[in-house]
Amino acid sequence: MENFAHDIIFKTGFVHLYWGHVVMWLIAFLFIYLAIKKKYEPLLLLPIGFGIFLVNLPLTPLMGVNEHGERELINIFYTYGIKTEVIPCLIFMGVGALTDFGPMLANPKTLILGAAAQLGVYITFFGGLFLGFTIPEAASIGIIGGADGPTTIYLTTILAPALLGANALAAYSYMAMVPIIQPPIMRLLTSKEERKIRMRQLRPVSKTEKIVFAFTGTLVVCLLVPPSAPLMGMLFMGNLFRESGVVERLSGAAQNELMNIVTIFLGVSVGATMNAEAFLRPQPIYIFILGLVAFSFSTAGGLILAKTMNLFLKEKINPLIGAAGVSAVPMAARVAQVEGSKADPKNFLLMHAMGPNLAGVIGTATAAGLFITMLAGK
Amino acid sequence: METNWTAALQVFMFGFGGVFLCLLLLTAAITVSGAVVHKFFGKK
Structure with missing residues (x-):
């Protein structure tokens, strides 16, 4: 039971946050603001901004590879969409x-x-x-x-x-x-x-x-x-x-x-x-x-x-x-x-x-x- | 790492020159094909 409690506490993102993540959130919010409020390229800046926000949440299984060696969600989009130049x-x-x-x-x-x-x-x-x-x-x-x-x-x-x-x-x-x-x-x-x-x-x-x-x-x-x-x-x-x-x-x-x-x-x-x-x-x-x-x-x-x-x-x-x-x-x-x-x-x-x-x-x-x-x- | 300026200059010359050449050829191709289309198909 002690281990579960330890895992829950130390596997939350809060424990792994550092100032760099917060700076990236601010950059993400800036792009989202420009998209929504100023309507600057909203079709791109909005998903880009949210992508920045998501990937700077620690421990989230989005852009890496899981324990079975499989790509995580956004890594799949990136690998098969961008890396292949499709x-x-x-x-x-x-x-x-x-x-x-x-x-x-x-x-x-x-x-x-x-x-x-x-x-x-x-x-x-x-x-x-x-x-x-x-x-x-x-x-x-x-x-x-x-x-x-x-x-x-x-x-x-x-x-x-x-x-x-x-x-x-x-x-x-x-x-x-x-x-x-x-x-x-x-x-x-x-x-x-x-x-x-x-x-x-x-x-x-x-x-x-x-x-x-x-x-x-x-x-x-x-x-x-x-x-x-x-x-x-x-x-x-x-x-x-x-x-x-x-x-x-x-x-x-x-x-x-x-x-x-x-x-x-x-x-x-x-x-x-x-x-x-x-x-x-x-x-x-x-x-x-x-x-x-x-x-x-x-x-x-x-x-x-x-x-x-x-x-x-x-x-x-x-x-x-x-x-x-x-x-x-x-x-x-x-x-x-x-x-x-x-x-x-x-x-x-x-x-x-x-x-x-x-x-x-x-x-x-x-x-x-x-x-x-x-x-x-x- | 030391920059190879000779290579960089070549990239510039062939790159920029290549873009001009490509678009000049395209201009010529459009002009010629436009004239041919006009001759054989009129304004359709």
Whole structure:
């Protein structure tokens, strides 16, 4: 009987609590607050926040392996969903099913802005190296600048799995803060006259063109950078479901049910990688600082290339759409629209900004694929 | 651990250059396929 009493007392979580757990709870509550009160990326920050909270309750059988060698609940989600890279790819299928590539196809030169907006990825890559991260770790941190959560998770799982929690959280936190981070940089790097530039209405894009693009896109990207095929293949398959118009059930499932289910598993698994022992070190703080640098330079890269293109183009483009080359879809495009309408209330940039915005998704997945080509297994 | 800066520079050059190349090729592919679709299928 004495043993039972001893077990009950010493196997409660209270006895094993330490300050680190409490700090992590506060971080969890901050993300949950941002999700509920400020509505910042609630679909992700809420499960991530609760995942952080859960995994920082001592002795809970959630993220470890039990005495029979079987994985515990969230460890199962993590191992089979994230470690195998299944979930980021399924999310890409949902994104493809949700996306209308029409604005990008109507004005293909805006794709280049999506490439320039990867500048932050590479600047931050060097920043990471200066702070003592290895080359694969620095690459996984740099990709945060692409502003694409699933790609960040996909690349980090392959190159630097130990950084997964911090990288994913930094990516999603900054994606939520795009409307706060981008406008000052946009105003700093453009004049009011430039922000007023109106762009010609985009031509309509036929259904056939959109269907053909699912194949040309897959061919070009997957043949040039094969490691990006799991992401890009799923993206274009989801898009084909949408544009074909004959599999509405599949398209709907990819956009809604499947996307929602994997989002739950993704959020809680990413949150659960952040236990106090792993997270309360200088590295995650560096990653958050580098993530901000990455976002800022990516925004600047798109803006600067758009301004440079205007030196050569007869029909000028509004440089604000360059900032949408970071792939936070559609938030970055909305920010371009808002900033444009502040300079000229009758200026409608949203559809023009969607081109670079979608190019940013492709550009970030390509950058990730190139990192994998060069660095995986090294 | 000592950073291999030569390797890092190569990752930067081939990485950033590769992204531009990929999106330039995609731009060209969209332009050509768009023109072909217009010629054979019109605005459907």
